[in-house]
Amino acid sequence: MGGEGLQWVGAAPFSETPHIFQNLGDGTYQHSGLLAVRAAVAARTRITFKILYNDAVAMTGGQAAEGSIDPARITRQLSAEGVQRIALFSDNPERWHKDRELAAGVEIHHRDALDAVQRDLREQDGVSAIIYEQTCAAEKRRRRKKKLLAESSRRLFINPRVCEGCGDCSVQSSCIAVEPLETGFGRKRRINQSSCNTDLSCVKGFCPSFVEIDAPVLRKPDASRLKAFEAATFPTLPTAPVPALDAVYNVYVAGIGGTGVLTIGALLGSAAYFDGKEATVLDFTGLAQKNGAVVSQVRIAAKAGAIHAVRIGGADIDLLLGTDFVVAAGQDALQKLSANKSAVVLNSDETPTADVVTDRDAKLPAAQMIDAVLSRSSADHRHLISANRLSQGLFGDTVSANTLLLGYAWQKGLVPLSLEAIRHAIKVNGAAVAANNRALDWGRLAAIDLAQVQQLAGLAAAPTPIETLHGLVERRANDLVAYQDSRYAERYRALLQRVRNAAVAHGAEGQRFAHAVAANAYKLMAYKDEYEVARLYVDPAFRAALNEQFADPGKVSVWLAPPMISPIDGRTGRPAKRRFGPWVFKLFALLAKLKPLRGSWADPFGHTAERRAERRLVDEYFQIMEAQVDGLSAASLPTAIELAALPSQIRGFGPVKMAAIEQADARRAALLAAPPKAAPPVRIYNAAA
Template identity: 35%
Template sequence: MFAAIMEQPERRIEAMTQYGGEGLPWIGLSPYTSKKHIVQNIGDGSYYHSSNQNIRYAVTTGQRMTFRILYNGVIANTGGQDYASSNSIEKLCRRLEIDGVKKIVLATKDPSVYQRRHLPDIVALRQPDEIPAALKELEKVDGVTVLIYDGDCANERRRRQKRGLAPKPVKFTVVNEDVCENCGDCGRKANCMSLQKVETRFGKKTQIHQSSCNQDRACVEGDCPSFVSVHVKEGTGPGKVALPDIPDDMADPVGPNLDRPYSIYIPGVGGTGVITLNAMLAQAAMHDGLNVKTYDQTGAAQKWGAVLSSLIVSHPDTEIIGNKVATRSADLYLAADMVAGAEPVNLKVCDKARTVAAVGTDILPTGEMIRDVFFQPDTTGIRDYIATHAMPGGTVTTPALTIAERLFGNYILSNMVTVGAAYQAGYLPISAAAIEKSMEAAGSAAKSNILAFRAGRLSIADPDRLAGMMESGQVTLADRFAETSPVQSIVETKVTPLMSRLSGLPDDTTALVAELAADLVIYQNLSYARRYTERLSQIAEITAERAPAQADRLVRLAAKNLHKIMAYKDEYEVARLLTDPVFETRLRKAYPGMVGMSYNLQPPTFRWLSPARKVEIGGWFRPALSLLARMKTLRGTAFDPFGRNPARRAELEAVKWYEGVLETVSDRLTLANADTCAEMIALPDDIRGYEDLKTESLARAKIKATDLTEQL
């Protein structure tokens, strides 16, 4: 299955067809639908293989559709082979014109390359960021149109870089998690699975997963200033994480009997090493002298397509019939990816009387989660659903992704963690020695694979010991509350006197409030922090009196949300967070070959000149940012140079609005309406993003506040 009819902006796949059938479903469907136009994606390899005939057929049958051709010079879905003969874009355009295509848009980063070449009159040159507008333009043409994107396939470029066939990247994009608001705008713009979430003391934030990042920088567009470019010496990149010491001192479990062939089914997603895992286990079984048959079923070539692997092992004297785990015949359901594991079509291999399951319980973000930050899958429900398909009591779970990220800084190792958990639960008929021997063949990754396998074993054998190892792992680049920050000394010297009315709170809530108040001292000044603690004191007293059972929950919510709305990220605050020494130190540690950094900003002047463009400003701009951070005393005053910006005025006004919300809660709180009050207190959590996005989410929060107030 290869081609997809895709529709912007939802980017959802509406239909699939076989390789060579691109566009044909639409030709059959178009007379029977009110839809006027579709976009069909194809690659240049597919075009020369067979899709050129489909374009001719679409022209002949009078279709209204756009073929979007990614021109990268290789057949990317089968491994990046060069296709025969030199098929230049000029020749392609001329051929399309002869075939009857009405209009062609050629999107390229460097239009000047084509300006002096002989292109047909129906060709218009555009920049890649003009593609959405160009597609709208083409949609209006009554006939077949083509959009050619002249550029690297990002996956193919990454593949070549790994093989040493293309220069290694010298520029990486990272997110400063303190600046990030977790609005999801970058996910919606880039639709990129490398935009993962990390838990911080300010909630979930975006992080770019470097080992899967294609460096196409689509996420950088938009108003968000969180993105920082790291420039490194050629041949260097993200530094290696110091591997933990996990000795092989765990007791070996009793494995399953091999009185008949043992079937292991591994549902997963592409790009996460499922096929490698299957090959590794097959090799290990052979080291143990077992019979082995395997089968890998892969979906589309891109990352995160479905991958379903079967591994059947047997005693050397027992023959294995077939190489694919059939319906209700899995002995072990190895769900390294829980979302794929919960697919009913995959669960068909399970049998409640036969199957045991090993499940990695944290979830790789799906496309839906990347685009919608408020979409939260019910992980417990998914885990329990998988467990209902296995033998009662026959499911073992491990937070494999978290373990892999914390200990090794690489989620790809989560599969090995899940295998370790399955082994330690006694679900694998292969010895640990054979598994580790097989992993040794992985070359430079051998050691981390083996340690990840042992970490998975430890998660079952001694979870407390593993938890201790994970505590030391550093998970974010930015952390303005890190031990080396001035927050603790400000708590001791300035904030403690402000906390007298908050003395009845539990210790951890007191510590939370004190740290957030200290942050507000740094953000603005002591009197701003006092305004914060006084408002919280009022909430603490009222909740203790009227809803004591809910008091701690409500105070913690108020502490976080009041801090969030008061510490709004204007120019001064973004400048402070981008130049925070903790962030810069961690960046240098994470990129040992770092030679410089640059900021991706959209200063007000540039916004006026070009509303859609970010500007990458080099490290020379750091002193200016430092100065800007120190100018915070102008914030909200008549001399504030940014004070007339409508977004800034809205943020300033939002603080007063939220204080009004807290007043309403204080007036009307009862034990019976505590949940509604909690929803009101949490409203700032929905206000996210920068500039227009933030203004829009603030407007929505105000409407919600009115609705909730009516319920009190």
């Protein structure tokens, strides 16, 4: 790593590509990137250097970049080197307009203008540069945890009933804190308040489900109740036996960036030192902001000189501390596990990968991944624990999950270090000492009585029963009554009755067809127009969901782009969203009562292209499903199922939804034009054979 961009200086004369962008972190710029800039200027290469000034080397723990650089100094360096055009981007561009330390001629932009400026720069000859000022999300979390950065006074919340699960918010923000949320009405999106960097970029998603909260107070568990329990219980926890160190003991900590994986490795290494043992710690870091893989390999020995290599060898793990099962199921970890000796303490909670940013329906094969890890470990030492959910229930966030896992492993006798040494390492580390000691002890208690800890964390709720097809139809029909009226709901019930009657003769595949129609006929009929969005905001379920995350919601506003009055954003080509204050809820209450106007000549919103398309889709779907039912056979069933499920791909609002409708229309036309698939041949066996 280093000197990025220099390769293009040599390759450019032999390439038909006229211009490239080269990304540089501020640390890389400082140690070698400036030399690449100098070479590119000397060679008159067409290149734009994109320098991310994130105020810290976040990949390796948040250290300051060497040399005490800042954006203003970088602009002066670049100007002195002969860079022709320099653009500075910031979340707060106003603070730079009067800064006299900037080089002359530097352009100042809000980061929203990045795409437009990049398109302009790629047409320019010579060397140009972009400086993008934004503190890394992982580093913001670290600083807030250490009380070095104040909590944001504004947060976002996604109304799950309004959300369509289109994923446009993830596309616009590229933020991993916007996570999938599985609900009784399909997959939606939620904001993980523990990992959110509060830059509010996801609100750019074209969707009316985003609620902004001023001066919010995140809901925390009842601290007084829990601390009273801790005072009565933790001092009497039994001490676990510390494993004897007859050979080098290998601990493999696997997790994701920004969650404290390297901290756990450092604590183990320090604790070994305080216990008078020898230890090595080998860290492999990934991308914190995108939930990249991070591994810490810790080797502990009783005597000095016993460790001859810092890397854990194949089939040589003694303890796998899997804070994230995706990383724990990676090839490197699996080949180091041994069914004869490896103990596993694995977090069963799923943290979405970066795939959810680009694929709204991305799903992890969680069960297979967890099984891959556990099946390669010792049958007597396989431990699966919901660490994130326990941490959320006990502390109000997931920050303490890794330390909780460490406490669990120690109490199970899987960590060859004294409890006193681990506590001393936590003290010397100096970050959230009290919280980490509490998490350590909660993990110990979980190892003794997991059911009790689950109950105290609020995880002991009864499992959700599996919903039958009849239950699904009735729940959706009742919602359609609230959406419009009972007559509208009866139209839905009548279609489903026909579908269910026809599907009975086709076994499991027939049931798939019926379930697809039940979900998608409802989806099309309950399209979220202005009346429905208003109804879902005045529904008590919205306030209940809000109060579940926030003890004090503060001042609540909603981001909307109302039709007919929203100007078109010149940069995106979409209607511009605006924030509407608390008064909008009175308007919602009035608008919700006007739902009888829906689809009539008096409907002021019903004449837009989007609303006309939504009504067309409902009528076409009923016609197509009725035709499929009339001719349902083993040969036509696969096509019928795909046609029935096709509306699930139509999600979002405004331009997002219209683009999805266009794609669905094309696919539906292709399916209807294709000849029926031949039924599988029936194989006849000779009974006498």
